[in-house]
Amino acid sequence: MKRSEEFYNLMNKRRSVRTFSSEPVPMDVIKNIVNTAGTAPSGAHTEPWTFVVVTSMDVKQKIRAIIEEEEEINYKKRMGKVWTTDLKPLRTTWIKEYLTEAPCLILLFKQMYSFREDNKKKLHYYNEQSTSIAGGFLLTAIHYAGLVSLTSTPLNSGPALRALLGRPSSEKLTLLFPVGYPSKDCLVPDLERKPVDQIMVEV
Amino acid sequence: MKRSEEFYNLMNKRRSVRTFSSEPVPMDVIKNIVNTAGTAPSGAHTEPWTFVVVTSMDVKQKIRAIIEEEEEINYKKRMGKVWTTDLKPLRTTWIKEYLTEAPCLILLFKQMYSFREDNKKKLHYYNEQSTSIAGGFLLTAIHYAGLVSLTSTPLNSGPALRALLGRPSSEKLTLLFPVGYPSKDCLVPDLERKPVDQIMVEV
Numbered sequence: 001m002k003r004s005e006e007f008y009n010l011m012n013k014r015r016s017v018r019t020f021s022s023e024p025v026p027m028d029v030i031k032n033i034v035n036t037a038g039t040a041p042s043g044a045h046t047e048p049w050t051f052v053v054v055t056s057m058d059v060k061q062k063i064r065a066i067i068e069e070e071e072e073i074n075y076k077k078r079m080g081k082v083w084t085t086d087l088k089p090l091r092t093t094w095i096k097e098y099l100t101e102a103p104c105l106i107l108l109f110k111q112m113y114s115f116r117e118d119n120k121k122k123l124h125y126y127n128e129q130s131t132s133i134a135g136g137f138l139l140t141a142i143h144y145a146g147l148v149s150l151t152s153t154p155l156n157s158g159p160a161l162r163a164l165l166g167r168p169s170s171e172k173l174t175l176l177f178p179v180g181y182p183s184k185d186c187l188v189p190d191l192e193r194k195p196v197d198q199i200m201v202e203v
Numbered sequence: 204m205k206r207s208e209e210f211y212n213l214m215n216k217r218r219s220v221r222t223f224s225s226e227p228v229p230m231d232v233i234k235n236i237v238n239t240a241g242t243a244p245s246g247a248h249t250e251p252w253t254f255v256v257v258t259s260m261d262v263k264q265k266i267r268a269i270i271e272e273e274e275e276i277n278y279k280k281r282m283g284k285v286w287t288t289d290l291k292p293l294r295t296t297w298i299k300e301y302l303t304e305a306p307c308l309i310l311l312f313k314q315m316y317s318f319r320e321d322n323k324k325k326l327h328y329y330n331e332q333s334t335s336i337a338g339g340f341l342l343t344a345i346h347y348a349g350l351v352s353l354t355s356t357p358l359n360s361g362p363a364l365r366a367l368l369g370r371p372s373s374e375k376l377t378l379l380f381p382v383g384y385p386s387k388d389c390l391v392p393d394l395e396r397k398p399v400d401q402i403m404v405e406v
Contacts, residue, residue, distance in 0.1 A: 001229060001231060001232055001235075003347055003348045003349060004231075004232045004235035004236055004239075004344065004347070004348035005235050006347075007235070007239055007343075007344050007347040007348065008235045008236075008238050008239045008242075008344070011239045011242045011340065011344070012238070012239075012242050014242055016244050026204060027405070028204060028207075029204055029207045031399050031403065032204075032207035032208050032210070032211045033207055033211075034399060034402065034403045035211050035215070035399050036207075036210055036211045036214045036215075038396055038397060038399070038402050039211075039214045039215050039217055039396065040339060040342070041219050041342070041354040043356070044289045044290055044293065045292070045293070045392075045394050047396065047397050047402065049402060050402060050403075050404060051402055051403045051404070052403075052404045052406055053403060053404065053405050053406065054406045055405070055406070056406055059406050082326065083326075083328075086247045086325075086326070086328070087247055089248070090247065090248070122289075123285065123286075123289070125286075125289070126356055128331065128332075128335070129331075129335045129338075129356065129377070129378070132331070132332045132335030132336050132338075132339070133335050133336070133338050133339040133342065133354065134339065135332075135335075135336050135339060136243060136335070136336040136337065136338060136339015136340045136341075136342070136343070137214065137339045137342070137343060139243070139244070139336065139339070139340070140210075140339070140340060140343045141207065141210050141211070141214070144206055144207070144209075144210040145206045145207035145210065146206060150244075151244040151336065153246070153329055153332065165404075165406060174332070175332070189248075191248050193241055193242065193250065194241060194250050196234050196237060196238050196241070199237065199241050199250065199252060199253060199254055200234065200237045200253075200254045200255075200256060201253060201254070201255045201256065201368075202230070202256050202258070203255060203256065203257045203258070203259055203262050203368060
């Protein structure tokens, strides 16, 4: 009981952060966080995930250019009024400064298949769900370590990012997490969470 | 650094468990675990998840009957040799004793949309990914509290389970987790996890 409450209180302090300090994060901490994500369960134990950790400013700038170009089209053309209205409380735009400000970006790719030793294709069952669950483990580990992040889904930028980072065609970008410390003047939207009786049903 | 290592060491002890003791879990612990899952991020803060917590033996038996009927067809007909061979190391069959043995089942439904106060449909962006990420939070909370679970995806049983539990058609079953303590004679398959250099790429 005490343990379950302690973990809830800790995780309840987590917020998605959009402005980062440039203070670097030790690579050993990143490795522990990625290793923790790797303890997630996966369909038939296929472990269908690749975590690409980017700390090079040059590569971060290239990633930002790709994403902002697509996002500008998303906001201005592809997405309707409903979508942009729904996003208003979050005050997001297509300008993504966090992509170069954060000391580290973690790009999570799902592996749709791999190859066995005999070169036969090995299917990765439930790779979408497994990879997102591992993303959940990654976020709890980031928060437990005293770092902050933002869960993002770079719409339509997946193929260009995959090419930039040299990942094989068996992989698809699922999620992108900037990781670091919050900036001094960091603001987060004043959102409330649903109480337990709105998300839980007892039978 | 110490914190990130501590959490990795703790989470690395997690294993998927398939045989449960019938010892009940206090509902307050379950509530803390579900609340922790509810701290997960979601697309445009839609919190598109419903956690149905089943402790009634009668309902657990009905759930088991639905799933075993579908699973027998999955194993015998729907799925090919590759799938059943891939599952062999896990020694799973269509008999799912854990569905009635575990004191508690948590069925995680994704909400594809909801209704605003003015009765207009509110779309839930990325509800699949958000719900699976919340499933990741749920699993870390279960493990942190000293409990065990199994991540399962009841193939083709979703609609019947949705009807049994009276969930609306805007919801779809994503994951099912039995939760409890391991049985005394509990065995887990001897699986290894990929080392960090196989899941992480530095750029």
